[in-house]
Amino acid sequence: MAISTKVLIIGSGPAGLTSAIYAARAQLGPIVIEGEPSSTSDQPGGQLMLTTEVENFPGFTDGIMGPELMGQMRAQAERFGADLRSEKISRLDLSARPFRAWVGDTEAAEATYEASVVILATGARALMLNVPGEDRLLGHGVSTCATCDGFFFRGQEIMVVGGGDSALEEATFLTRFADKVILVHRRDSLRASKIMQERAMANEKIEFLWNAQITEIHGDTKVASVSLVDTVTGAAFTRDIAGVFVAIGHQPATDIFADQLDLHGNGYLAVHDGSRTSIDGVFACGDVADHTYRQAITAAGTGCMAAIDAERWLEAQGS
Numbered sequence: 001m002a003i004s005t006k007v008l009i010i011g012s013g014p015a016g017l018t019s020a021i022y023a024a025r026a027q028l029g030p031i032v033i034e035g036e037p038s039s040t041s042d043q044p045g046g047q048l049m050l051t052t053e054v055e056n057f058p059g060f061t062d063g064i065m066g067p068e069l070m071g072q073m074r075a076q077a078e079r080f081g082a083d084l085r086s087e088k089i090s091r092l093d094l095s096a097r098p099f100r101a102w103v104g105d106t107e108a109a110e111a112t113y114e115a116s117v118v119i120l121a122t123g124a125r126a127l128m129l130n131v132p133g134e135d136r137l138l139g140h141g142v143s144t145c146a147t148c149d150g151f152f153f154r155g156q157e158i159m160v161v162g163g164g165d166s167a168l169e170e171a172t173f174l175t176r177f178a179d180k181v182i183l184v185h186r187r188d189s190l191r192a193s194k195i196m197q198e199r200a201m202a203n204e205k206i207e208f209l210w211n212a213q214i215t216e217i218h219g220d221t222k223v224a225s226v227s228l229v230d231t232v233t234g235a236a237f238t239r240d241i242a243g244v245f246v247a248i249g250h251q252p253a254t255d256i257f258a259d260q261l262d263l264h265g266n267g268y269l270a271v272h273d274g275s276r277t278s279i280d281g282v283f284a285c286g287d288v289a290d291h292t293y294r295q296a297i298t299a300a301g302t303g304c305m306a307a308i309d310a311e312r313w314l315e316a317q318g319s
């Protein structure tokens with residue numbers, strides 16, 4: 001028989017866990033589907049599990065390690081009675097209430113969970129280069145977040161990969177810390193907006209490496225150098241470097257509900273009036289619905305909003 005719950009939260013990054021803390025304290029007995037610790041890009045705790053020290057989350061004067069922060073949020077949610085489950089939702093049916101969610105066999109007649117309210121906090125994944133060394137050195141010189149990790153590269157020489165607004169924004173931001181930022185782009189013209197291009201080109205700390213693609217990232221315990229290939233001539237070469245920031249875009253994790261809810265043109269979940277999605281009783285928070293800020297603190301903030309919106313919605317339904 002399906003497990004019945006008032007609130008089903010899908011995702012366990014700062015958004016999902018903050019909504020769990022609030023929903024649990026509102027006595028809604030939320031079930032949180034954390035995800036499976038199966039791969040580095042899709043694990044419980046979200047993107048903060050992939051970063052090292054978090055220095056911009058208020059309340060931690062000396063910073064806190066990403067995984068430790070997520071461990072604290074997890075324990076806090078459990079302390080108030082949230083039921084955290086190490087599972088992955090394989091199918092979600094939002095066509096009728098109660099909403100239904102499956103774990104495992106998507107063809108099974110009976111769903112695993114039935115919920116009055118669903119809070120979607122599935123997050124977004126940074127697109128990666130998928131080259132040797134990248135996964136191993138993530139958090140040890142390879143990063144996807146300049147705001148989180150830039151500070152650690154004070155006085156060093158680093159690379160940013162990509163030619164869009166994100167890459168130029170990250171490169172410009174990183175010049176506050178690094179002595180030199182090499183922007184590696186696979187073509188010879190940028191995709192980024194004109195104003196971002198002009199700003200980056202006027203910055204004397206930024207050097208452009210055109211028609212280049214990283215093929216491998218080297219380093220024992222931290223990034224030391226990269227192998228590259230010239231995308232025009234095919235010539236291979238290497239460069240010593242202390243850090244590689246991958247800024248080639250993000251992808252919101254919408255697979256299990258993309259065909260059921262309104263999305264923006266860029267694939268992110270559309271929300272209105274706080275955290276409401278296009279289906280009554282389905283709420284969203286965190287990076288899956290945020291292509292602008294993408295910070296742990298904003299994810300936590302919207303997680304709080306989703307839980308409060310869900311609580312009020314349930315009250316209005318008389319449940």
Ligand code: NAP
Pocket residue numbers: 128129161162163164165166167169186187190191213247248249250291
């Ligand atoms: P994007 O516009 O999709 O750009 C991705 C860049 O990464 C492109 O230059 C692309 O190269 C390159 N790339 C993709 N896959 C690659 C790979 N495997 N290896 C090497 N390079 C690769 O993504 P974004 O920069 O994250 O921006 C996403 C959206 O957010 C855009 O609409 C952007 O305007 C917006 N945004 C706005 C701001 C702002 O206004 N402040 C800041 C950030 C983002 P090609 O050009 O060759 O395809």
